[in-house]
Amino acid sequence: MFHMYLPIAGNGVNVLLILGLGGFVGLLSGIFGVGGGFLMTPLLMMFGIPPTVAAASDSNQIVGASTSGTLAHMRLGNVDIPMGITLLVGGVAGGTLGVQVIKLLKAMGNADFLIAITYVIMLGGVGGYMFWESLQGLKKEKIQVMQPMAEPVKAVAPGKSLIQRLPFQYKFEKSGCEISILLPLLVGVLVGVLAAIMGVGGGFIMVPVMVYMLRMPMHVVVGTSLFQILFTCINVTVMQAWTNHTVDFVLAVLLLAGSTIGAQIGTAVSKRLKADQLKIMLASLVLLVCFKMMAGLLMTPTILVALKGGH
Amino acid sequence: MEWKKNIMLHKIITFLGVLTVGLLVTATPGFTADELQLLLSTDTINITTFYNGTTLEATGTVPVDSDVVIEVSGPKTDVHLKEKGKVLGLLWMNKNDVSLANAPADYMIYYPENVSQELIGSKTGIGYGVVEKEIVIEPAGADRAFIFGEYVKLMEKSGVYAMNKGGVSYGAEADGVKSFSATLKIPVKMKPGSYHVKVLSVRQGAVTAELNREFTLQLQGFPAMIAKLAFGNSLLFGIMSVVIAIGTGLIIGVLFKGGGGAH
Numbered sequence: 001m002f003h004m005y006l007p008i009a010g011n012g013v014n015v016l017l018i019l020g021l022g023g024f025v026g027l028l029s030g031i032f033g034v035g036g037g038f039l040m041t042p043l044l045m046m047f048g049i050p051p052t053v054a055a056a057s058d059s060n061q062i063v064g065a066s067t068s069g070t071l072a073h074m075r076l077g078n079v080d081i082p083m084g085i086t087l088l089v090g091g092v093a094g095g096t097l098g099v100q101v102i103k104l105l106k107a108m109g110n111a112d113f114l115i116a117i118t119y120v121i122m123l124g125g126v127g128g129y130m131f132w133e134s135l136q137g138l139k140k141e142k143i144q145v146m147q148p149m150a151e152p153v154k155a156v157a158p159g160k161s162l163i164q165r166l167p168f169q170y171k172f173e174k175s176g177c178e179i180s181i182l183l184p185l186l187v188g189v190l191v192g193v194l195a196a197i198m199g200v201g202g203g204f205i206m207v208p209v210m211v212y213m214l215r216m217p218m219h220v221v222v223g224t225s226l227f228q229i230l231f232t233c234i235n236v237t238v239m240q241a242w243t244n245h246t247v248d249f250v251l252a253v254l255l256l257a258g259s260t261i262g263a264q265i266g267t268a269v270s271k272r273l274k275a276d277q278l279k280i281m282l283a284s285l286v287l288l289v290c291f292k293m294m295a296g297l298l299m300t301p302t303i304l305v306a307l308k309g310g311h
Numbered sequence: 312m313e314w315k316k317n318i319m320l321h322k323i324i325t326f327l328g329v330l331t332v333g334l335l336v337t338a339t340p341g342f343t344a345d346e347l348q349l350l351l352s353t354d355t356i357n358i359t360t361f362y363n364g365t366t367l368e369a370t371g372t373v374p375v376d377s378d379v380v381i382e383v384s385g386p387k388t389d390v391h392l393k394e395k396g397k398v399l400g401l402l403w404m405n406k407n408d409v410s411l412a413n414a415p416a417d418y419m420i421y422y423p424e425n426v427s428q429e430l431i432g433s434k435t436g437i438g439y440g441v442v443e444k445e446i447v448i449e450p451a452g453a454d455r456a457f458i459f460g461e462y463v464k465l466m467e468k469s470g471v472y473a474m475n476k477g478g479v480s481y482g483a484e485a486d487g488v489k490s491f492s493a494t495l496k497i498p499v500k501m502k503p504g505s506y507h508v509k510v511l512s513v514r515q516g517a518v519t520a521e522l523n524r525e526f527t528l529q530l531q532g533f534p535a536m537i538a539k540l541a542f543g544n545s546l547l548f549g550i551m552s553v554v555i556a557i558g559t560g561l562i563i564g565v566l567f568k569g570g571g572g573a574h
Contacts, residue, residue: 003363005499007534008541012363012499048469048500060552067560116404234553241549245541249552250534256556260563297402301395303468305461306405308391 030266090188
């Protein structure tokens with residue numbers, strides 16, 4: 001009952017299960033501005049969807065979820081379009097570069113090992129730092145509430161840093177920062193390379209990078225990240241369907257139905273949470289996936305061969 | 312002279328009679344081919360929108376002193392695997408590439424509960440051991456037994472390989488034959504294509520009769536339409552997938568705007 005056949009995946013799925021998975025990932029997408037590729041693809045694989053079909057169909061559903069999420073954040077004034085476009089241009093360039101890096105690694109052998117190690121290091125590093133930083137933020141907040149009369153810390157005016165001396169300075173209004181366009185462009189390239197190597201949209205790298213490197217406000221980060229992810233995933237969906245025939249339309253529609261609703265609920269939830277609470281929740285999630293991957297690397301598998309394909 | 316002719320004729324007739332009986336004794340496997348019969352409940356299975364795998368009923372008759380073994384095999388295919396191994400003596404990773412050529416995409420054996428393992432093996436020409444011999448494993452230096460064993464585990468996990476002991480049950484006996492039936496599983500992961508069903512009648516470890524049937528799995532209706540579009544007009548399919556995703560996102564976005572309150 002409630003089963004549906006997926007002609008591209010070549011497998012049947014429980015409709016309610018896929019709706020639930022979509023809803024869960026959509027919720028995360030709405031709350032954190034993370035596309036969810038790093039969670040959705042392994043989850044779909046767990047339910048018997050081939051890796052390549054899982055990744056490509058997930059990109060398709062992210063298009064829908066990001067459209068819904070971006071629209072909701074645009075209404076709230078949370079999308080910095082110039083910043084999003086700059087990151088996107090860098091991301092596309094980085095993604096292309098990343099694909100070549102993967103090709104090179106595969107030719108050298110052991111690409112899978114490097115991909116997994118990159119995953120664990122990135123997830124562990126980003127998740128760990130975010131968790132620690134958010135914990136410090138929550139502690140400070142507590143102290144400030146307890147000592148309302150305490151002297152405000154005076155900001156120390158720094159000299160012109162290297163970043164401030166870079167050419168093509170631009171004032172990103174919504175992000176509240178004046179920086180060189182080169183900086184988000186380079187960040188985009190970096191994230192694009194990593195996203196291509198890791199085979200995901202890159203939202204979970206992009207969000208912390210925007211928060212910590214570009215110092216953008218958390219709510220603008222979420223909206224802008226969704227905006228950038230939307231266009232990245234449009235590109236990936238068309239390319240995957242065209243060249244690899246791996247986009248399962250039926251699976252994507254089912255995931256979409258759950259995820260678009262989840263994204264709306266997530267956006268509403270994110271407005272009710274404090275920035276540090278949001279960060280600590282995302283950090284916990286990233287660390288959880290990191291630990292799961294580490295366990296997979298350390299424990300002896302029950303079957304010592306795997307079908308080739310996907311990461 | 313006449314009596315000599317009669318004797319000669321008699322000898323020839325006797326010789327021919329003995330020869331005929333001899334030939335019948337050596338050529339007949341103990342029963343006529345009609346005594347092994349097989350009927351499949353259908354020869355075409357349609358994969359429609361809500362398809363979640365199905366079953367196929369195999370029924371027939373076999374001599375009372377024989378057993379039945381049924382083999383279901385899918386199209387031969389090339390499988391590309393990654394062999395897992397430890398890196399730095401600590402981390403389990405997909406390491407070496409291994410290819411299996413001429414491997415059946417699906418392979419299932421059904422046999423009765425109370426029979427010896429003689430039914431499966433080189434004597435009857437069916438079973439995993441026989442499949443292994445037909446498969447070409449690359450690189451040639453790979454540990455065949457290990458690779459094939461792990462491959463079978465992987466396929467059994469996804470439900471497309473199976474040894475179903477007790478999968479054949481016997482019914483009433485009459486006129487030297489007994490009826491048999493088996494419910495053949497058609498897992499949802501079985502791909503569209505042509506499948507082969509082989510039924511063997513086995514007595515004391517030796518095959519005494521064999522029957523072969525085919526059945527087809529085919530996409531129908533909505534799944535067929537989607538598959539045709541995805542493989543026939545892939546660029547259009549990709550653009551269509553994006554447009555529908557954006558459309559759904561926008562509709563949901565507008566719907567939520569109405570009741571979304573503060574945001």
